[in-house]
Amino acid sequence: MKTIWKYVIDALFTTVLQVPIGAKPLYVGKQISDRQCEMPYIWFLVDSEAKKVDTKIWIVDTGQSIERITQCGSITHEMYVGTVQMRNGLVWHVFAEDTGNSRFDRSYARQSD
Numbered sequence: 001m002k003t004i005w006k007y008v009i010d011a012l013f014t015t016v017l018q019v020p021i022g023a024k025p026l027y028v029g030k031q032i033s034d035r036q037c038e039m040p041y042i043w044f045l046v047d048s049e050a051k052k053v054d055t056k057i058w059i060v061d062t063g064q065s066i067e068r069i070t071q072c073g074s075i076t077h078e079m080y081v082g083t084v085q086m087r088n089g090l091v092w093h094v095f096a097e098d099t100g101n102s103r104f105d106r107s108y109a110r111q112s113d
Contacts, residue, residue: 001048007057008033009040009094015057017042020050021100028082028094040084040092056097061090 004026007017023044033039042057058075060066066075079095086092 003046003048004043005046005048006041006043009042009057009059011040011059011092013059015059016054017057018052019044019055019099020046020048021053022047022050023055023099025081025096028084030084030086038087040086040094042081042094042096053099055099058095059092060095061092 005019005023007015007019009015009028023046025042026045027043029041029043030038031041040059058066060075075095079097081094081096084092084094
C-alpha cells in the first residue's frame with residue numbers, strides 16, 4: 001500500500017533509517033519533537049508492504065566538506081532532497097541514499113519552507 005512515512009533525522013550528519021525498498025524522498029522540514037526541541041525530519045512516499053533496507057541520510061552544513069561527512073565523495077546532486085533552515089540559524093542540506101528498485105524521481109522532492 002502506498003503511504004507517506006515521516007522519520008526524524010539525527011543532526012549528527014549521518015543517519016541510517018529502515019526505509020522500504022523503492023521509497024522516494026518527498027520533503028525535508030522541521031518540527032517540534034516529542035522531546036520539545038526542534039528537529040529535522042524527512043518524509044518518504046513508500047510501499048508499506050515492501051522489504052525494509054538500511055538507507056543513509058546525510059546532513060551537510062553550508063560550507064562543510066561533503067567528503068568529510070560521508071567518508072567518500074559519493075554524494076551527487078541526484079541525492080539532494082532539500083534544505084532545512086533551523087530557528088537557531090543553522091542551515092542543513094539533506095541528501096538521501098537511493099533505496100533501490102528505481103532511481104529517485106526528483107519531481108517528487110520539495111524543499112523546506
